[in-house]
Amino acid sequence: xxxxxxxxxxxxxxxxxxxxxxCSYKTSINNLQWYRQxxxxxxxxxxxxxxxxxxxxxxxxxxxxxxxxxxxSLLITASRAADTASYFCATARGYNDMRFxxxxxxxxxx
Amino acid sequence: DxxxxxxxxxxxxxxxxxxxxxxxPISGHDYLFWYRQTMMRGxxxxxxxNNNVPIDDSGMPEDRFSAKMPNASFSTLKIQPxxxxxxxxxxxxxxxxxxxxxxxxLTFGAGSRLTVL
Numbered sequence: 001x002x003x004x005x006x007x008x009x010x011x012x013x014x015x016x017x018x019x020x021x022x023c024s025y026k027t028s029i030n031n032l033q034w035y036r037q038x039x040x041x042x043x044x045x046x047x048x049x050x051x052x053x054x055x056x057x058x059x060x061x062x063x064x065x066x067x068x069x070x071x072x073s074l075l076i077t078a079s080r081a082a083d084t085a086s087y088f089c090a091t092a093r094g095y096n097d098m099r100f101x102x103x104x105x106x107x108x109x110x
Numbered sequence: 111d112x113x114x115x116x117x118x119x120x121x122x123x124x125x126x127x128x129x130x131x132x133x134x135p136i137s138g139h140d141y142l143f144w145y146r147q148t149m150m151r152g153x154x155x156x157x158x159x160n161n162n163v164p165i166d167d168s169g170m171p172e173d174r175f176s177a178k179m180p181n182a183s184f185s186t187l188k189i190q191p192x193x194x195x196x197x198x199x200x201x202x203x204x205x206x207x208x209x210x211x212x213x214x215x216l217t218f219g220a221g222s223r224l225t226v227l
Contacts, residue, residue, distance in 0.1 A: 030213070031213045033213070033215065035216075041220060041221075042114075042201055042203075042218030042219055042220050042221055043153075043201070043203075043216070043218045044218070045215050045216065045217070048213055048215060050213070088153065090216075092214060096141060096158065096160070096165070096207060096214050097155065097158065097165075097166055098143065098155070098214055098216055099155050100145075100152065100153040100155075101152070102152040102153075103152065103153075
């Protein structure tokens with residue numbers, strides 16, 4: 001069963017704009033991760049945030065975590081056409097049983 | 111390291127046939143996961159192994175599905191007999207376990223696209 005749910009399901013923006021995707025989850029977690037999937041490829045890990053962290057940055061990525069609301073957001077700043085992909089959040093009830101949401105399909109128009 | 115290697119990349123078969131999907135994890139990783147991805151159900155965790163031992167197979171849809179990991183460098187997912195509703199992309203992923211590294215970061219293979227006619 002899925003643990004996280006992303007919102008929106010699809011997002012279309014212009015190059016240079018920021019993209020924000022949200023993830024809600026149901027049970028307590030140890031950490032939350034975001035992955036990216038290009039069409040026809042496997043998922044690639046982007047960033048991890050632990051349950052005792054509130055915000056984390058990696059290049060143009062910014063992730064926030066609100067454990068009281070059981071939600072996380074992924075912000076991609078200054079988006080590029082190459083950022084076009086599906087983005088998934090993943091959580092584990094323990095350390096190991098990683099479960100993914102349905103994903104947000106991001107389209108960045110040049 | 112060449113990453114997680116899956117084979118075949120594409121498989122087309124007829125209903126009732128046996129399908130075997132293969133996975134070679136990253137050397138040194140002690141966890142291996144099998145996922146199935148469809149438009150309707152998203153990415154589903156089927157089963158995962160730790161040190162070649164199945165830990166949780168609650169996601170395996172039914173008895174037609176079985177998975178094995180005979181050694182640290184090889185795993186198979188078998189469907190027998192296959193049905194059209196099994197058509198999906200099957201991903202294998204491996205990781206260095208969370209209890210060791212503090213979090214389970216998965217490295218995915220490219221996937222095996224299965225079409226059952």
